[in-house]
Amino acid sequence: MRHVLVTGAAGGIGAAIAARFAADGCRLTLTDYREAELAATAARWGAAHLAGDLADAAFAESIVDRAGELDVLVNAAGIYPATPLLEMTAHAWDRVQDVNVRAAMLTTVAFGRQCVASGRPGVVVNISSGAATRARPGAAHYATSKAALEMLTKACAVELGPHGVRVNAVSPGFVTVDSTANPVTEEYAAAVSVNPLGRRGLPGDIAEAVVWLASDRADWITGAVLRVDGGSTAGAPHLPRHWTGTTSVQEGTEGGRAAHD
Template sequence: MRTVLVTGAGGGIGAAIADRFAAAGDRLVLADLRLVELSTVAGRLRADHGAEVVELPGDLADADHASGLVAQAGAIDVLVNAAGIYPATPLLEMTAATWDRVQDVNVRAAMLTTVAFGRAGRPGAVVNISSGAATRARPGAAHYATSKAALEMLTKACAVELGGLGIRVNAVSPGFVTVDSDANPVTEEYAAAVSVNPLGRRGEPREIADAVFWLAGPEAGWITGAILRVDGGSTAGAAGLPLHWSGGTTVQKGEEAHA
């Protein structure tokens, strides 16, 4: 039985990840700012799986809280940094406080928990939850996209420095996943626009949880510093676009094709 610390476990992808590990018989330590939601998830894991669950509520933007999570959790084997916020803030309305809070929760907290894990001197696995926004900006998400790009480089940097301690550090980058979240609400208009992908559907939290579970397990024992895109093929390309030219399908001698 492993001990697994999951941040952002009060709902959505974080809760699905906690459920996946609980179903495997692991001990869960759950962290989230939302007290009621955290307690609800913990209660469900106990009822559904008979899991041993510890709740550690608090604000990950508080550096002391983030730094102390690993010590409070005890000897952990797996750390999943799933906490994240993505307020919609047009760039010209951005303030230092809004920018800093997104970076503090989405990047700094993951750095602090991972550093604490490394200092504990126990081999194990870290899985960070990134986003397609790490490589693709969109209106209102300059702070969020920047934080996820930073998280992916943090993942690689930690993999390099912690590999000698037997700690693997990877990330899962979800595409658009259907979640019911009061903390990070989205409109149906937005969801429809970003959920177009080659597989033709939105993702489910359990599909992200499965990827995290695999990366944290022995089957992925020689993988570190990797970013696993679980996005229905969104990163591969845009399947829904029409042919760029309908006048023919072959290139004649002497002609050049351009992207």
């Protein structure tokens, strides 16, 4: 029976990931700072749970050893407050980096050390975001943290791969979650959820990708970022054609019109 540690597991995507691993018969240890919600989620799956704030480095460093011998680590914890750039403070910036990036680094290092000491392979899956490649107003700290998390994923894959530890990331598009920790307006949701497949994501969509990356079916994949976003990274189907008529293609000319975005 594989033992899986999921951070940010009290609700939303983290809880869905926990549920999907539970359905596969895995043993679970869950962590989150929302103690009551975490306890309820853990009870649902008969999981152990460790409540605490991942911005606290000592807590983040300790959870792997406190959980016991692990096979899979999923870093799903993340916060995305809305802070206009001109109102940004060092505290607001650092808290997002501490939870979204530093905690994932600390848990991955602890997990890697555990795997090396026991001589066992392991898998890490980080939860990134489309914000890693696309900034938006009020999210400079969040977008930066997710870009850093994707590079951290690659750096860890390079150094831990020789020890039998695979490290990948899943990058969700807009996913519908009922989150008191990270609320969004319907106006925002409608603006960002347009994609070629025509629907908003569900937590279960992300959970399926995480479980697959953690499985032996993906055993030659490491350092990858899997975009699970309904195709939104591929392009914008809601934009109008850049020219209303039909134009011919002629070698060596663009007809005198600007053709570059």
